[in-house]
Amino acid sequence: MTRYTKQARLLLAVDCIIFGFDGKELKLLLIKRGMEPEKGKWSLMGGFVQHEEDSESAAARILKQLTGLEGVYLEQLHLFSDPDRDPAERTVSAAYFALINIHDYENQLNEDYRAEWFPIHEIPRLIFDHSEMVQMAKAKLQYKAAFHPILFELLPGKFTIPELQTLYEAIYDTTLDKRNFSRKVLSTGLLIKQKDKDKENSKKGAFYFKLDKKRYTAKFHAFLNFIPNPDNLK
């Protein structure tokens, strides 16, 4: 059997940039690294790709290890391959970003990792090139969410329009006109109005909506233009 005898072998890791939204702020789930080097420092959740799995499965496995969640939105971001990125040994890392419903996650948390949610504007210093990964993930999320209805992945099954607007405002660090916003969102035909209201956040109460799963799947790649001037993104 043929083998590529002269070539260098290396380690393949995956790291997950895990976004969550608590109704108010965009957050990132970080852990205290459990192994040397840099043990005890803040880090993205990661792990090594095993011999019989691809990097997508590895990312899903690792995400489940930490959060207990399956079927989460997970997308390959970038391969980071600087020869010196990990001082211990040549390791390249495929970064994935995940969008999770922060409420699903509560209670399921694997205590082993001492994970914590950090507001996106208060990310601590991270090991290796993880800060760069976070930067890139943020940029990609902004880019993608400007055109595709991806942010619903961050919300619970039932949500209100004002909640959704707060989420967009958090992602883009801006404020939006609520009349224009709700018109745009509703005009996509992706939302189904419910009979009940959320009374937590206001006296009047705001109607809940659910995603129309069929149309969501169908329109996922359509260009929806939620954001007024998507220039000056990257």
Added chain:
Amino acid sequence: MTRYTKQARLLLAVDCIIFGFDGKELKLLLIKRGMEPEKGKWSLMGGFVQHEEDSESAAARILKQLTGLEGVYLEQLHLFSDPDRDPAERTVSAAYFALINIHDYENQLNEDYRAEWFPIHEIPRLIFDHSEMVQMAKAKLQYKAAFHPILFELLPGKFTIPELQTLYEAIYDTTLDKRNFSRKVLSTGLLIKQKDKDKENSKKGAFYFKLDKKRYTAKFHAFLNFIPNPDNLK
């Protein structure tokens, strides 16, 4: 020194999806694979990432090996990591796509690889998962070119508006209205009209334009909306 002793090591390759434009058609540069397995079959140009280099440098090196070109537009596409993608040995591959000016390339060709340009609609069967890579690269090129002025990378330093339009039409397999197209393109302020004309392709002759490099760099990430209805892309 710490090492990750229990983990599996593997090979990291890069493969390049090399696009070119001959003024008429979008093309892809393929080689006859020179090693086992699958020796002699059509393949993307690729190679292994060396111990002291990152995957970007490896892709640039490999591109130069084949075409002699440096400073080429090169962008990471995706990491392909199916455990069985290479039957010889576990190898993951970072795919990069390159946009080159097909005329720069002529004459410099490295004969060793028996490379040939194939029209994008007549790609032969490729080894491993290379067809999937090509598919993804095409989709990404379409996606990106709908918003960003990336296609100039495929043209020579001097080009005409009709040439540019032909290129867009080739990428999207469609036809465009030349009045609307030229207005849009010129309104970006990216083009500088030259004094001379191309007399090859018409009796009247079409004025040459050059890219305004400064503005091109500045506006590279802006949203230019060259394509009427970018829905139904992916």
Added chain:
DNA sequence: ACAAAAGTGTTTGGATTACACCCATGG
């Protein structure tokens, strides 16, 4: 003189924006 491609302007409809008031409720 005619064929072939380049170049150019106007009109129309739809979409996006800006903007302000009323509604329902809990305290």
Added chain:
DNA sequence: CCATGGGTGTAATCCAAACACTTTTGT
């Protein structure tokens, strides 16, 4: 009864699309 946030409509503007004729010149 009033403070708080939810919900809705309209007018003005801008942008994109549709569309046709004139120009140049090689043959």
